[in-house]
Structure formats: C-alpha cells, structure tokens
Amino acid sequence: KQEVTQIPAALSVPEGENLVLNCSFTDSAIYNLQWFRQDPGKGLTSLLLIQSSQREQTSGRLNASLDKSSGRSTLYIAASQPGDSATYLCAVTPMFSGGYNKLIFGAGTRLAVHP
Amino acid sequence: GAGVSQSPSNKVTEKGKDVELRCDPISGHTALYWYRQRLGQGLEFLIYFQGNSAPDKSGLPSDRFSAERTGESVSTLTIQRTQQEDSAVYLCASSWDGKRQPQHFGDGTRLSIL
Numbered sequence: 001k002q003e004v005t006q007i008p009a010a011l012s013v014p015e016g017e018n019l020v021l022n023c024s025f026t027d028s029a030i031y032n033l034q035w036f037r038q039d040p041g042k043g044l045t046s047l048l049l050i051q052s053s054q055r056e057q058t059s060g061r062l063n064a065s066l067d068k069s070s071g072r073s074t075l076y077i078a079a080s081q082p083g084d085s086a087t088y089l090c091a092v093t094p095m096f097s098g099g100y101n102k103l104i105f106g107a108g109t110r111l112a113v114h115p
Numbered sequence: 116g117a118g119v120s121q122s123p124s125n126k127v128t129e130k131g132k133d134v135e136l137r138c139d140p141i142s143g144h145t146a147l148y149w150y151r152q153r154l155g156q157g158l159e160f161l162i163y164f165q166g167n168s169a170p171d172k173s174g175l176p177s178d179r180f181s182a183e184r185t186g187e188s189v190s191t192l193t194i195q196r197t198q199q200e201d202s203a204v205y206l207c208a209s210s211w212d213g214k215r216q217p218q219h220f221g222d223g224t225r226l227s228i229l
Contacts, residue, residue: 004157034217041222041223041225042222042223043119043206043208043220043221043222043223044158044206044208044220045220046217046218046219049217089157089158091157091158102160102163102171103150103158103160103218104160105150105157105158105159106157107155107156107157108157
C-alpha cells in the first residue's frame with residue numbers, strides 16, 4: 001500500500017531564508033509526483049508536477065526534485081516571503097491506480113514565514 | 116466562473132441528519148474527483164467519475180456515503196445518518212480526463228457534525 005510522508009509537519013522561518021520541504025513515498029511505482037499549496041479555507045493549487053522520468057522541475061523560486069528509486073522528493077523554496085505561508089502537500093499518482101489520477105497525499109507541511 | 120465551485124462552503128448539522136454537498140466542475144472537464152480532508156491530515160480519495168463510465172467508488176468509507184454525477188456536469192456527494200467522524204473538509208476536483216492530467220480543486224465544503 002502506497003504511503004506518503006512529509007517532514008517536517010510544521011516549519012517557522014524568518015523572511016529571506018532558503019528552505020527545504022521533504023516528501024517520501026513507500027512504493028516507487030508512480031506515474032508522477034505533485035506539490036500543491038493550500039491556503040487556509042481554500043482548495044489546492046498545483047505548484048509543480050514531476051513525471052516519473054524526470055529528476056526536477058522549476059517554477060520561479062520553487063524547485064522540486066524527484067528520486068524515484070529512493071522514494072523521495074524535495075521542494076526547495078528560495079528567498080522565502082511571508083506570502084509563501086501556507087500548507088504544502090505532496091501527492092503521488094500510483095502506477096496501478098487504473099490509469100487515472102487517484103492521488104495519494106501526504107499530511108502536509110505547514111509553513112509560516114514571518115517578517 | 117472559471118474554477119471548480121463547491122457549495123455550501125460551510126455546513127453544520129446534527130448527528131444523524133443527511134447532508135448533500137455539491138460540486139460544479141470546470142466546463143469541459145470529463146473527470147471529477149471527491150476527496151475528504153480531516154483536520155491535520157492529507158486528502159483521502161473518495162470517488163472518481165469519468166464521462167459515462169461506471170464510477171470508481173473504492174474510496175467511500177461506508178455505505179452511508181454515495182455520490183452521483185449528471186453527465187459531465189454537476190456532482191453531489193450525499194452522507195446519510197451523519198456521524199461525528201464525518202466532520203472534515205470535502206474537496207472536489209476536476210480534470211480534462213482521467214489520464215494523469217492536472218486536477219483543479221474547489222475550495223471545499225467544511226462539514227461539522229455536532
């Protein structure tokens with residue numbers, strides 16, 4: 001059974017720091033891995049999607065890496081800002097989900113960036 | 116609007132009552148998903164609709180939960196005889212099809228069972 005774990009559960013940093021969020025998954029048979037952002041009382045916004053054949057994806061100050069064989073992904077946020085404060089969720093699409101996006105989510109990392 | 120719309124945004128009800136949650140997907144999206152998010156936890160898959168195919172109900176936690184979708188439009192998630200453990204945020208997502216396309220999420224319905 002695929003399980004996704006995110007560490008740390010919560011993180012508080014001063015503005016301007018570079019930070020790393022970690023995600024691990026137990027079964028390397030995945031189609032892709034996604035990082036989402038969730039603001040309080042809101043739905044999820046997709047940040048980055050890494051296909052299983054890729055090693056990393058970048059969008060602005062965000063960089064996500066994927067090491068499928070070891071079951072790990074990291075989300076790197078450069079020069080953090082207070083507006084980055086949110087919960088960050090990692091999700092995988094297991095390879096034997098029936099060919100569709102039956103996403104398996106981690107519990108998230110709650111990030112607070114203070115001025 | 117261009118996004119996934121869910122209603123109501125908040126629902127408070129007494130234990131034992133039935134509730135119905137609604138999701139309007141993005142126009143043209145054939146795939147629709149329901150997830151449940153309990154406090155401090157990740158999202159749990161509940162049910163998936165793809166076009167006119169039979170839905171995948173493998174994530175529904177009990178027979179008190181059911182969902183319907185009319186064609187490729189609105190979906191409703193119904194919870195009968197609600198229990199306190201049903202308290203959660205129920206999120207709906209849609210995508211162009213079920214073939215690993217990005218999912219677009221609504222803001223969810225926060226359900227509280229007293």
